[in-house]
Amino acid sequence: MADNFSYLDQFTREEVAEFKEASKLKAVERQRGEQFLLSAATGVRRRRLIAEGDSWFDYLPGTDLIDCLRNLFDYDIEKFAKAGDTLENMIFGTGINRHFEREVPQIYTILRRIEQIKPKVFLFSGGGNDVAGDEFDLYLNHKLSGLPAYREVFADQIINGVFRTYFEGMIAAVAQRSPGTHIVVHGYGHTFPTGRGVDVLGCTFAGPWLKPALVKKAILDEVEQRSIVFGLIDLYNEMLASLGGAHRNFHHVDLRPILDPFTDWANELHLTNSAYARAAREIHQTIEPLFS
Known part of the structure; x- marks a missing residue:
């Protein structure tokens, strides 16, 4: 198996679908380092996890972290993730029915x-989706206003105030029910505002998220655009790393150094x-020692 997993980028749509189906079946057998066959799952896997998340755990057009952790690193993962989900909904629940009554949050089931x-994990x-998704323009001032393009104070209040409080609540809730369970969280990586959305069969059905918000606010310089996006991602990762320092059962996986x-x-x-x-391998390297 190639160290950089580049063979995965050669998959056809059909092969991606098979890879994802193998993930669901929790069984994959590799052949010649590049091919795989589906097989029935046998026995109980030794590394059992529960996962909640967004599209990085539930990405239909391609592979995602859960697919790779299952197929490449042999984890048994019970997944509750849903593409497009937000921190607030995942941790507290925001769903309501047509009678404006609160739906039972999924976090209760988890x-x-x-x-x-x-x-163990x-x-x-x-x-x-809260930082660089549909909410991204909340972190921006209009360039013609004379104000700084990046609402730095606002970003700090949201990420180090609101989001940190959300995570603190989740950490406490997990610890109350299973003190020995470790929470493992990643902080995404540096991405460019390219204007590319999720395209399937020539149709864009999600995004783009970053470039349109920046252009709407007349922030047109590419260097400034990248600086704002990188600054938000850095702030988010720093908050998660700080939580890791404060809670022994909370682990932040920094993917920025390995994502180009x-x-x-x-x-x-x-x-x-x-x-x-490769991101899954980085997470695996954090998880594996927790099982020893």
Whole structure:
């Protein structure tokens, strides 16, 4: 198997679908380092995880982190993730029905499962849709206003105030039900505002998210655009790293050093197949010692 997983980028749509189906079946057998066959799952896997997250755990057009952790690193993962999900919904629940009554948040189900099986690790992927998704323009001032293009104070209040409080609540809730469970979270990586969305069969069905918001606010200089996006991602990662320093069962996986903004992104918010595999390997290297 190639160290950079580049063979994954050669997959056809059919092969991607098979890879994802293999992930669902929790069984994959590799042949000649580049081919695989589906096989029935046998026995109980030794490394059982629960995962909640966004499209980095639930990405239909290509591979995602869960697919790669299952197929390449043999984890048994019970997944609750949903593409497009937000921190607030995942941690507290924001859904309502047509009668304006609150729906039962999914986090209740997840916490019950954590209490029941007491997994060694709870994987979490969240924040991308809150920082660089549809909410991105909230972090921007209009260039013609004379104000700084990047609302730095606002970003700090949201990420180090609001989002940190959300995570603190989740950490406490997990610890109450399973003190031995570790929470493992990644912080995404540096991406360029390219204007590329999620394209399938020539149609864009999600995004782009970054470039349109910047251009709407008349922030046209590419260097400034990248600086704003990188600054937000850095601030988010620094907050997660700080939580890791404050809570022994919380682990931040920094993917910035291994993700190239020039080559590793399929669009503004999602990675190529090989980049997801390398990111999964980085997460695996954090998780594996927790099982010893």
